Amino acid sequence: MSTVNALRAFGRNDLAGIRRDSMLRVLVFAPLVYAGIVRFALPPLTAVLDERYGFDLVPYHPLILSQFLMLGPAAILGALAGLMLLDEKDTGTLHALRVTPVPLSTFAAYRIATLILVCTLFVVLSLALSGYVPAAQLPGAALAGLCSGLTAALVAVLMALVADNKVEGLAVVRAVGMIVFGLPVLPWFVPGGWELLFGVLPSYWPAKIFWVVAGGGTLWPWLLAGLAVNGLALALLMRAFSRRNT
Numbered sequence: 014m015s016t017v018n019a020l021r022a023f024g025r026n027d028l029a030g031i032r033r034d035s036m037l038r039v040l041v042f043a044p045l046v047y048a049g050i051v052r053f054a055l056p057p058l059t060a061v062l063d064e065r066y067g068f069d070l071v072p073y074h075p076l077i078l079s080q081f082l083m084l085g086p087a088a089i090l091g092a093l094a095g096l097m098l099l100d101e102k103d104t105g106t107l108h109a110l111r112v113t114p115v116p117l118s119t120f121a122a123y124r125i126a127t128l129i130l131v132c133t134l135f136v137v138l139s140l141a142l143s144g145y146v147p148a149a150q151l152p153g154a155a156l157a158g159l160c161s162g163l164t165a166a167l168v169a170v171l172m173a174l175v176a177d178n179k180v181e182g183l184a185v186v187r188a189v190g191m192i193v194f195g196l197p198v199l200p201w202f203v204p205g206g207w208e209l210l211f212g213v214l215p216s217y218w219p220a221k222i223f224w225v226v227a228g229g230g231t232l233w234p235w236l237l238a239g240l241a242v243n244g245l246a247l248a249l250l251m252r253a254f255s256r257r258n259t
Contacts, residue, residue: 044089047082047085047086048138050081051143051145052144052145055074075227076201078140078146078227079197079219080194080197082140083140084216084219086135086136086139087132087162090135091132091165091166092182092183095170095171095172095182096172098169098170098172121251125247128165128166129162129163129166132162132165133161136161136162137155146227153222153225154223157226158219160222160236160239160240161219163215163243164218164219164243167215168186168193171185172189194216196211196216197214197216200220208221213242215242215246218240219239222235222236222239
């Protein structure tokens, strides 16, 4: 089997799995639901807080957008990919690859590349639909989305590495959601360079890159650091995953 045919077979199998599982179908469209919530709920919330309490929410819009539309898709799509990996473990697909001409590394590269691409597209689409990101900022936001895609891949591989089934996988998602996707809110409120202490969290970097883009700052140092941290963490997890499944 050629690599191209193998990739086509992987894609057909993924689409079939999503069609069969109602939970997976819901997860696919959840990031767009986040975009709808931001677009239609954030303006009245901003107005109410200003009129009733004199609180200006506008300066915090980048923080809200980063949580819902940058880290949200990473969490959801990462969980989706992780559940699919766990399903493939349960059905013996990963073990079956051992006796085929297609190495596990090809399958892993396909899954990660697809996840990164889809997550980046969802991030850009969600930000565009939100109405809060000018067109001039979308290229920078797309780069932040690329880093978010790497974070999504981390979530997927971590789920497949730690959990043995879908039930355990959902428990892992809850823990990861609390630690990895909740803590990046805190650096927004940390003064000066102290926020860099949160740089050990891979999910800090997509949010930070978006904040820099929204603030008109210099993007590249943050982007390179984010890609490096997420890429290194992903490489280490992939190495452990390959050892466990070979």
